Amino acid sequence: MLQVQQVSKWFDQRRSVDGIDFEMKRGEIVGFLGPNGAGKTTTMRMITGYLTPSSGQIWVDGLPMHEQSRQARSKIGYLPETPPLYPDMTVRSYLRFVADLRDVAVREQKLRISEMIDRLGLQGRERQVIRSLSKGYKQRLGLAGAIIHQPELLILDEPTSGLDPNQIMEIRQLIRELGEQHTVLLSTHILPEVSMLCNRMLIIHEGKLVLDRDADHIGDFLHENFQVQLEVKSKPVIVRSVLEHAAFAHTEFQYSDTNEQQEQLITIKLTGVDQEDFRESLSLLLANAKIPVLEMRKEGHSLEELFAKLTTDSESHLDINAASIDRSDTPLPKEDTTK
Ligand SMILES: Nc1ncnc2c1ncn2[C@@H]1O[C@H](COP(=O)(O)OP(=O)(O)OP(=O)(O)O)[C@@H](O)[C@H]1O
Structure with a gap:
């Protein structure tokens, strides 16, 4: 569904993304983790075609982003960290606007908008002005806008950031449901969120991919006892x-x-x-x-623990170079606890 091949991005003299290389299969829900400034948003923007890589290539469902950008972009739904909503529009008028922008055929728009309103739990708010929506409902509307053209690949940049605990639970449930019909790449700072929602996790650190692993095996990676x-x-x-x-x-x-x-x-x-x-x-x-x-x-594992392990222990048992990512789905050998 998605191939990211040796992608780098330079801003002025600084390399923000450094030779990222990974693939996603149809139906996967992949968590993209990294500390602030690691390069998650920049990578996601390149995948969605908003930014052009300085080097490397991206393919979406077999379409090269560098040659068939429009077709490749039509396969993608993107929810940026701050959804691009117009505060003076109503929920329905915003969805109509996005449907136009995303080339949804006029004869299909009414049905598609109703479907989005039902699916994202926006019933009763169709005529509400966006500025008066809660942050959780704004996020629902952002998600509705991201999927209105029925994309196969959904890119979500920190979809639960800034929400209260109830809203977080609701948005996670929606993402789980969306994951049944779309391939999803979602960025987050929250490690348990990945265990809850994703079947695979990618970790980016200082622009490099340092871990690509089945989400169930993070405990194994940390060599931690239960x-x-x-x-x-x-x-x-x-x-x-x-x-x-x-x-x-x-x-x-x-x-x-x-x-x-x-x-x-x-x-x-x-x-x-x-x-x-x-x-x-x-x-x-x-x-x-x-x-x-x-x-x-x-007891869970914190992202801080994981990063500490990745960055301080990297020499001893993990190669931090993107070229030799550990993509094993099998547990690593257990640490000898008798020492
Ligand atoms: N348009 C830009 N011009 C210059 N530098 C940029 C630009 N966009 C991003 N950067 C830099 O690239 C690096 C990676 O930023 P990016 O926003 O991709 O990180 P991130 O992992 O998404 O972080 P966060 O979790 O804080 O959103 C940062 O050092 C950032 O300052």
């Missing part, structure tokens, strides 16, 4: 006696009252002996011992 944060209400002495003999994890306890016989809130960090999920064994163990669990949370 971790759980637990909150229970009990006597520390009881919880210790139950958990300290558990073979699957090591424990770290935190509680305020030093009297071990005093019932209290106890926070426990459990680190597995390997990457296996031990939550089921843990629940059974606690249930058998009649220890009330107030919260059990799987």
Whole structure:
């Protein structure tokens, strides 16, 4: 669906994107991660034809962007970080305007606009002026505008940035639904967002692609053992006696009252002996011992951890050059934790 071949972009004397090379297959939802200024937006703008690469080539569904830009662009829907909305237009008039711009046949426009309004949950707001929409609804409208011409490839630049938690959940759900019909490339700063929405992740750092990997295997990449944060209400002495003999994890306890016989809130960090999920064994163990669990949370990996690993450890087990990206879908060998 998309081929990005050795693409670079120079601004004045500075190279912002440096030899990026990747492909996307039809139906994939790919997360594009990177810190501020890494080159995500610049890469996305080149893919959408808004910027011309200084070198390298881009192909969309077999169409070369450098030769058949108009046809290639017709296959793409693009939602920039700030959607290009006109505040004085109404929702419906904006969609009609974008439909015209995107060459949707006049006879089809009415039906297509109604479809967008239904699909993006904009019912009842057709006549509302854009400036009075909430940020979440503006984002829905931006998405509607991005897909009104039925593109095969959808490029979303930080689609949840600046939204409140409820709006974030709603937009993520919409992206999941859009992913059923479109190939999607979405940029984000949020690592869990990639695990939630994407089946693959690309990481860009200082203009170079440093990781291209199946989204399920980020934990494997970090060589991290499974971790759980637990909150229970009990006597520390009881919880210790139950958990300290558990073979699957090591424990770290935190509680305020030093009297071990005093019932209290106890926070426990459990680190597995390997990457296996031990939550089921843990629940059974606690249930058998009649220890009330107030919260059990799987610990995630932060993007900061991942970047730290990529940039500081890169020499030891990851080649940071775009030419030798690790594109393995199989877990890397486990780290020897006995050392
Ligand atoms: N039009 C431009 N002229 C000059 N430099 C630019 C231009 N556009 C981007 N850059 C520079 O290119 C680099 C990459 O910027 P880009 O916006 O692509 O990063 P990003 O990963 O999208 O960052 P963010 O997450 O902050 O949006 C930055 O150093 C930026 O200053």
